[in-house]
Amino acid sequence: MRAGHRPTHRTGDKGRGRPAQPQDCLREHRHRRDRRGLAVPTEEARLEGQLDGLAGELVVVTGMTGAGRSTAAKELEDLGFYVIDNLPPGLLRQVVGLVDESRGTEQPIAVVVDVRSGSFFESLHANLAQGATGRHTTLLFLDANDDVLVRRQEAARRPHPLQGTGRLLDGLVRERAVLAELRSDADLVIDTSNLNVHQLTSRIRESFGDPDATRLQINVISFGFKYGIPIDADYVADMRFLPNPYWQPKLRPKSGLDPDVADYVKSQPGAVQFLAAYLPVLEGVALGYLAEGKRFMTVAIGCTGGKHRSVSMAQEISRRLADVGYDVATIHRDLGRE
Template sequence: MQQGELVVVTGMTGAGRSTAAKELEDLGYFVVDNVPPELVGDVVRLVDEKQGIDQPVAAVVDVRAGQFFAALTEALVRRFPSRRTTLLFLEADDDILVRRQDAARRPHPLQGTGRLLDGIHRERKVLEQLRGDAQLVIDTTSLAPHELRARVADAFGSPTSVALQVTVLSFGFKYGVPVDADLMADMRFLPNPHWVPGLRPHTGRDGDVAQYVLSNPAAVEFLDRYVPVIETVGEGYLEQGKRFMTVAIGCTGGKHRSVAMAERIVALLRSRGMDARAAHRDLGRE
């Protein structure tokens, strides 16, 4: 937890705002739900007066704020200089959002007299600019609530510096591409361990599979060229005030090549002094 941090939580209805807010509250944040964007500054000022400027604050803003979304950026600009602000945007696929809203037995706030999907499409349009401005986007499509809470805790639960936090995410193309990726690379140009009987049951975390993938000259050349790209983009992100970056590494099923390469990229980034961690979206799905 960063002293004095302000986290603005927004995103699609059904994508997990309440879950994220509960985790932030457990982490010690003063959480305010459904606050209009132009009042975020007033909330922070009241917290400063009552609990001091070191108290971290999280404000949950959703599409029901309507026309007030235009004031969000201005509200962030007016924040107190002593507070670092992060805009967290939660995303999910349409079919998942429909399923979650149906399970909650609640209409979508923008549904009106139309279908649930109509409300979701309207919401995406309203939030399009905010999503582009967010410092951190989390796709909750394949995340259980406890997994989302872990992602939030990973981002906001421990003391952080101004260093960039890089998540290298392995995935399988056959399960769809991650929508929260800032950079994406395809490992299907490498020989597939799936076709090696002795390697097929194992994953990219196992030594034999990693050796098979990483010893390929094409893999070595890729790493030599791609890791500097990540460093360059990361430097630019920090200059623009973004503290989080997701690098997606894909293969067919997200079990062998992408996992081995993601682990190796994390090791290389850490050897260069970067704050990097691996996450494996589809490991175990086969």
């Protein structure tokens, strides 16, 4: 929970020191100044403009401690969502009802839930499964590698909420066990291991800032196998069957973004056949995702180092998917890492 928004007790002329009520958990979405200290439009103007197309949206943000939940919540708030932090899942439907009454059903809502909710956390899956809020709900799960999470927690100098008397890593192991079922049911999983704050906010903006909420967002990620497969990938394709431009002296210092490298990769035996066979598979899966109400699909394209073959092929796959009408974001995870 962010400083200044702890809902345990409230003070004031009325109800001084009283226990927090469900409505106390609601955080007003009003910005007097933006992050640069500049004035922003009034709330009414935001509701009339920016919130168009987000009517009825409910985003439940959860995931591993240190994976970026607070960053995601701040960006959703900037996108016009009514953000509720550290909400006990048992109050989910009740709080959504309060927002509907006070601000209207058009107001998009984002709730952040984590293991600090204790036993309440176990009821989240049941509440989501019941679908009683009447809103289109997206479960967003933020994850990262254990070593990254350990470094982030140590840098913040904070213990893990499930650490107890053990090591920080012990807390992470317990947390993964608690979250395992939610992660498997998540509509969108974002691996933040290799993302900085700005990159994560861009991913959130790309996923939830589009006013056309009925379209499928496809993320195509190039990567290097020697750095590990992206844990948020729905589909993985291996480009190591193609000749490596690394062994061409003129191409070695370049990347798959350079036209001569891209032409070399796509002209190799098997490349044309692969693209002709793989694109219909992705299009068929995309149609199935839409039919099932899913809005996000992540396709990972890998090669040895994530510099030449995977980058070229990811660019080509993204272009072809965009040509047939899909919203596509291309991310080159390991480009420049060498």
